[in-house]
Structure formats: structure tokens, C-alpha cells
Amino acid sequence: MGRRVIIFFEDRNFQGRSYECSSECPDLSSFFRRCKFIRVESGNWILYEHPIHRGEYPDIQQWMGYNDSISSCHLSPQHQGSFRIRIYERKDFRGQKMEFTEDCPHIYERFLNHDIHSIHVQDGYWMFYEEPNYRGHQYYLRPGEYRRYTE
Structure with missing residues (x-):
């Protein structure tokens, strides 16, 4: 299994300070003040109980229905097989x-x-x-x- 990566950006259009995460992080508050954009490079992630798959999410406030306060992330296990x-x-x-x-x-x-x-x-x-x-x-x-x- 390859490296799983999610990147958080403080400003719109993937600008401003960013934080790259490749493992679970129970407290992201020390890495950035707010989160406006997210880029998932690989892996499945859960933020505020939302699964996030590979792709770009340019307006997470509208997509998630929350404000720009993300405080933790969790890797969702990979599952091969039936559901x-x-x-x-x-x-x-x-x-x-x-x-x-x-x-x-x-x-x-x-x-x-x-x-x-x-x-x-x-x-x-x-x-x-x-x-x-x-x-x-x-x-x-x-x-x-x-x-x-x-x-």
C-alpha cells in the first residue's frame, strides 16, 4: 500500500499556509488557523465524520455545510471485497x-x-x-x- 496524503490550505484557491498529512492526526489546530481548501492526493480520509476520496474540494464550507474549522483527520481503512x-x-x-x-x-x-x-x-x-x-x-x-x- 502506497503513502496516503491529504493537504489542508488556509486560503482559497489552494493558497496560503498549508499542512500535508500522511497519517491520522487527532489535533490539527497547531498546524493552521482555518481550512478553506483541501486536496486529497491519495487514500480515503474522514474529516468530521465525512469520507474524503482523491480529488479537490474548492469550497468545503458549501460541500460539508460547516465552517472553516477542521480539528482532526482519520484514515479510513482500505477494504477489498464485498460490502x-x-x-x-x-x-x-x-x-x-x-x-x-x-x-x-x-x-x-x-x-x-x-x-x-x-x-x-x-x-x-x-x-x-x-x-x-x-x-x-x-x-x-x-x-x-x-x-x-x-x-
């Missing part, structure tokens, strides 16, 4: 269930129950959003069992 997750309407994997193997922009259109209280991530890493079409707060789920919403 599979089961959601359940009740805690401890009870009640109505549904399995997903690909992105779904609006779960409640397919899973007619509006309560999800437990999840079993069988393969891959998943990002859950509070609102349809990948909006709102996100929850990053690694493979494993989540028996209650609070987990």
Missing part, C-alpha cells in the same frame, strides 16, 4: 430486518420502518447519514455488531 450490512428495527437484532450490499440514498424508502436500533456490519466499512441523500450527521461503522443505538 454487507444488516439493519434491525429493535435492539439486540430483533424485529424487522433488511440487508444492504450497496449504497442506498434513502433507507426508509426500502426499509419501511423508521426505527433502526441495531446493526450488524458483516463486510466493509459503512457511513450512515441521519437524512436522505447523504446529508446530516454521519455515523462511521466498522465491521462488528452494534446491539443498541447507543453503541
Whole structure:
């Protein structure tokens, strides 16, 4: 696996002070005051629970819906293989269930129950959003069992 790199810029159009990061960084505040632009050279990154893939993001305030305060970053693990997750309407994997193997922009259109209280991530890493079409707060789920919403 090659080197993974993300670069943060303080000013618009990739100008001003910059900070290049190639590993997780729990506190970026000592490297820059604000972040206006991001360039992902390689790897998958999570900023404020958002996954970031290779590319340029010229207006992160509009894209992310946040201000220019980024305080940490996390490398998202690379996954080779299938993706599979089961959601359940009740805690401890009870009640109505549904399995997903690909992105779904609006779960409640397919899973007619509006309560999800437990999840079993069988393969891959998943990002859950509070609102349809990948909006709102996100929850990053690694493979494993989540028996209650609070987990």
C-alpha cells in the first residue's frame, strides 16, 4: 500500500499556509488557523465524520455545510471485497430486518420502518447519514455488531 496524503490550505484557491498529512492526526489546530481548501492526493480520509476520496474540494464550507474549522483527520481503512450490512428495527437484532450490499440514498424508502436500533456490519466499512441523500450527521461503522443505538 502506497503513502496516503491529504493537504489542508488556509486560503482559497489552494493558497496560503498549508499542512500535508500522511497519517491520522487527532489535533490539527497547531498546524493552521482555518481550512478553506483541501486536496486529497491519495487514500480515503474522514474529516468530521465525512469520507474524503482523491480529488479537490474548492469550497468545503458549501460541500460539508460547516465552517472553516477542521480539528482532526482519520484514515479510513482500505477494504477489498464485498460490502454487507444488516439493519434491525429493535435492539439486540430483533424485529424487522433488511440487508444492504450497496449504497442506498434513502433507507426508509426500502426499509419501511423508521426505527433502526441495531446493526450488524458483516463486510466493509459503512457511513450512515441521519437524512436522505447523504446529508446530516454521519455515523462511521466498522465491521462488528452494534446491539443498541447507543453503541
